[in-house]
Amino acid sequence: MKMDYNFGEIEPRWQNRWREEGVYHVKNGGERPHYYVLDMFPYPSGAGLHVGHPLGYIASDIYARYKRLRGYNVLHPMGYDAYGLPAEQYAIQTGQHPAVTTEQNIARYREQLDKIGFSFDWDREVRTCDPHYYKWTQWTFIQLFKHYYDNVAGKALPIADLEQRFATKGTEGLDAACSEEMSFTAEEWNRWDEQHKQKALMNYRLAYLADIPVNWCAELGTVLANDEVVGGLSVRGGYPVERKLMRQWSLRITAYAQRLVDGLEQVDWTDSLKEIQRNWIGRSEGAAVWFPLDVPTNGNILPGAQAYMSQFDPKPVPSFEIFTTRPDTIFGVTFMVLCPEHELIGQITTPDRKAEVEEYVNWAKNRSERERQAEVKKVSGVFTGAYAVNPLTEEKIPIYVSDYVLAGYGTGAIMAVPAHDSRDFAFARHFNLPIRQVVSLEKDVTSDPATWSESMDAKTGYSVNSGFVSGMKVKEAMAAVIDKIEEMGIGHRTVNYRLRDAIFSRQRYWGEPFPIYYKDNTPYAIPEECLPLELPEVKEFKPTATGEPPLGHADYWAWDEQNRCVVSKSKVDNVHVFPLELSTMPGFAGSSGYYLRYMDPHNGNEYFSKGAVEYWQNVDLYVGGAEHGTGHLIYARFWNKFLFDLGMAVKEEPFQKLINQGMIQGRSNFVYRSKSDKDLFISKGLIKNMDDVTPIHVDINIVDNDVLDVDRFRAWNPDFANARFEMEDGKYICGWEVEKMSKSMFNVQNPDDLVARYGADTLRLYEMFLGPVEQAKPWDTNGIEGVHRFLKKFWRMYDGVCDAEASKEDMKILHHTIKKITDDVERFSFNTAVSTFMICTNQLTDSKCHSRQVLEPLTILLAPFAPHIAEELWHQMGHTTTICDAQWPSFDEHYLIEDTVKYPVQFNGKMRFTIDLPADADQTSALQAIKGCAEGQRWLDGKEPKKVVFVPKKIINIVL
RNA sequence: GCGGAUAUGGCGUAAUUGGUAGCCGCGCAAGACUUAGGAUCUUGUUCCGAGAGGAGUGGGGGUUCGAGCCCCCCUAUCCGCACCA
DSSP, X not given: OOOOOOHHHHHHHHHHHHHHHTTTOOOSOOSSXXXXXXXXXXXXXXXXXXXXXXXHHHHHHHHHHHHHHTTOEEEOOOOBOOOOHHHHHXXXXXXXXXXXXXXXXXXXXXXXXXXXXXXXXXXXXXXXXXXXXXHHHHHHHXXXXXXXXXXXXXXXXXXXXXXXXXXXXXXXTOOBOOSSOOOOOHHHHHHSOHHHHHHHHHTTBSEEEEEEXXXXXXXTTEEEOGGGXXXXXXXXXXXXXXXXXXXXXXXXXXXXXXXXXXXXXXXXXXXXXXXXXXXXXXXXXXXXXXXXXOOOBTTBOOXXXXXXXXXXXXXXXXXXXXXXXXXXXXXXXXXXXXXXXOTTHHHHOOGGGHXXXXXXXXXXXXXXXHHHHHTTTSOOOEEEEEEEEOTTTOOEEEEEEOTTSOXXXXXXXXXXXXXXXXXXXXXXXXXXXXXXXXXXXXXTOOOOGGGOSSOOOOSOSEEOSXXXXXXXXXXXXXXXXXXXXXXXXXXXXEEEOSOOOEEOOBOOSSSOBOSEEEETTEEEEOOGGXXXXXXXXXXXXXXXXXXXXXXXXXXXXXXXXXXXEEEOGGGOOSSSEEEBOOOBOOHHHHHSSHHHHTTSTTOSSSSSOHHHHHHHOSEEEEEEOGGGTTTHHHHHHHHHHHHHHTTOOSSSOSEEEEEEOOOEEEEEEEEEEESSOTTEEEOGGGOSOGGGEEEEEEOGGGEETTEEOHHHHHHHOGGGTTOEEEOBTTBOBOEEEEEOOOGGGTOOOOHHHHHHHHOHHHHHHHHHHTSOTTSOEEOOOTTHHHHHHHHHHHHHHGGGEEOSOOOHHHHHHHHHHHHHHHHHHHTTOHHHHHHHHHHHHHHHTTSSSEEHHHHHHHHHHHTTTSHHHXXXXXXXXXOOSOGXXXXXXXXXXXXXXXXXXXXXXXXXXXXXXXXXXOTTOOHXXXXXXXXXXXXXXXXXXXXXXXXXXXXXXXXXXXXX
16 A cells, blocks of 8 residues: 655655756757746736746646657746836835846845746846846837838838938938938938037837827826826826826837737637737728818918829918818818817917917816816817818818817827717707708608717718719729829828837836936947946935935946946046936836747846847747736837847747636635624624624634634634624635725635645646636635545555556546647647546546556656656656656557437438547548448338438438 | 626536546535544435425527537626727
8 A cells, every 4th residue: 555645745856856956947949849928027026926826837737748758858947027016116125226126026026936946047037127128129229220221121221211312312202210300402412510410310220219299197206108007097006197298218119010910810819819919009091181271371261182282292372181980071171170279279370269279278188088088088179260171062061179089199189970979969058059961871861960969980882962972882982082082192002000100118117127228318239249237236226305306316337438338427527437227117018029039048148149039939828917908018129120120030020829828716605793792703604784793804714615714713813803603504704796806895815824724736737627728717715625636546556556558437537637748738728638537546546456558648648737647656656757758648549439429310301410430530430320320220120222412420310 | 988807506617629527626414333433434415295206507698419518698807908099
């Protein structure tokens, strides 16, 4: 009789041995096919891991181990996203250096991770705050700074090329991503001084410095990216955020908008996540149209628009550009709206309206983001007194200002079609402006818009009252109107994106320093050979008295251009020594390219070698939370596309397949204290009226299967020392609710406790058993006993291992299990895989002696899921090499064929069957099989089938 | 408002992808072995009904010999975006 399943002894023993023997170290290259399994690396917070964190890691570990058993060379690394706000906030409060707390937290994370038995190659660990790592973050930033996006080439090109182009041709023929359209000749360019040239180049750089409206969070003392702000509040901390114009570094991610949309076609992600990204990028097709102003010039009213516009280039005419996705509705325009920030407002407002307009613009500009968003439904605006001319109808239409038109999208000006846009409709109703129907669901059928309760926004139906497009379908009308506009030279087809450039400066300490210094207020990159530019020490982590970012406190923070090194700030003379940039990079900087660094993590000369990236290509499987859908996952794709343009990355998309593990919520337990007697606690089932009791959160660690450990409860909190209980059946039953997992609700489940109690293998299996990996679910420890019992049962099965040949029954069970587990793992259905193991052991344990022929393959199947127990049993069966080097068993179809016909159904003289057949069965052999089976059941009764409808793997519809 | 997803026993879930709904586990009930058990094992457990039997996958319709699965319309919950023209 062998020992009991002693996981407490087995697991550390194997973990040590795996580490000592370097079992999980991966080499680049070799004969075996490659596979890259990646987890989103964690931010090491002070709270340590809770059971939600390892969920994705366990899933990816299972897949990585599976792929390895399948003969792949698997890259499965782990590291830390170590820069971030919490460590810095903690530093401001305590003075503790963020590097120190980060180091401690990492040590704690590592300890917790190690206990779970992952197959990470820790030799490849990266940390974003490590100078050897952020050197390459800074390097990439410099490349972004030194490149521009050429729309003709469809890729990033060196800014030096652009300089050369400007010197020879000026901006002629240039189509590049930029902040604003520029137009100058070669002569002009060559006349300009250095500063002027630099200013022009800045307009095109992929990393650029500009005054832009940013999300300023006063409480955090920093700006935030759009994805870091939700509903006018910061994601971290929930502090109010305001719009503010600031000089900031940005990444011109908008240049890649179309490629970011297109790339989604090539990747294997869930539709919902692709949709989230598409929405975030917000591509919309439409038209840009110039509307001439109807203003007195030299005492005359402008002539009719059509005649006027056809004679001239649109720009010299007093006119303004709008963007619309509904060019077909241009005949329904009854007013125009400008955003309050529009530059034209000052020029066009008539003297009698001036005061009112100014008042409105001021009011609108000073509103906070939050106020504006909260009052979206409120209509506000003001008439400028000016008119525009509809270029197609030559009608005179009033121009309004309203904050429902946003400065940051399109051109900040719209043509309002109240009949077919709900916002224009609300505005028109509020100001009593005319509404004209130009689209109808049925041809030539119209109704009076005055009777409408809402606008007709759908892009379906037919154009009406619309001149030359009347009677056309909406889609046709759109094309026809754009054609006409282009022909008239007053507009063109265009595409707009909701995506904004990514603001890249943070007024914080704990982040990557920009490798940038300022000469004459113009930024220059420090030479690449001088990287990394290390984060300096500071006396304080707060902003300086003058409002500079924390790096303003650093003494040793100036750039000596000649000696190419960092020197004391006191030496700044703006001749040879210049001030360095004071802000740092945001969290997504370090996490945007880390997957590439894992391929070649110790390379001191380059980001990663060509050989390494050509070997690994890109991430085959990426596992992580969907909350990164509009942040990290967009930035990383952009980063990778840029490196692809530089010829460094070899695949345009970084993450081929992506699995979003669901969020684990907490399952809180409650005790119910009587309102009349503060020491009396009533078991849940005995409560007559919930109003008589106060529910109190109770630590889930002193509750088991909703049964309270009353002694530990009394000891838990001095307030409850004298607690008395009204029990049911001798137990105190707690209530429960699903809430966020948090310390304050006492519902945090620490994986260490579970490992100590049940072992890592049980924890791994149970986390998978809980439900589909992708699904959000509350953590519930009830039920962990079930999988633990399974492992004990599995262990016991090896008591009777023998060399005899397995029975046919056992072989059938084995091969069914191999097939099912293989299928389940391939489709990431780990919960059903665990069930399959349980079914298998339930069926096998009936026999007294288990053949090695069955147990060996079974052990290998279990190895990815429960590596410690599998390894132990593997060695007990006499193997001397690690089970990681075993070969995944394949199944024999011979054992899988069902020899019974299922579900015969009779109707109208036909008989329908379903039968399981081998995959390669053809119609003849299938017919043979079905006849054989059916005869046994006497369903065919000796008759020949007249017609058989054959479906591979099944036969249906046999006509007698 | 727009977009996406989900809905199955007391609970977590499963269903060979259109073929006997409820696998596996928890919980519960009964029993066995035990000085004892929060150990182990056996049996039962969708609901109603004593039973025969009937009902049943959020609700309503449809396609089909056959629907948890496909189509249409509701309802509820969760998530993402939100005055994006």
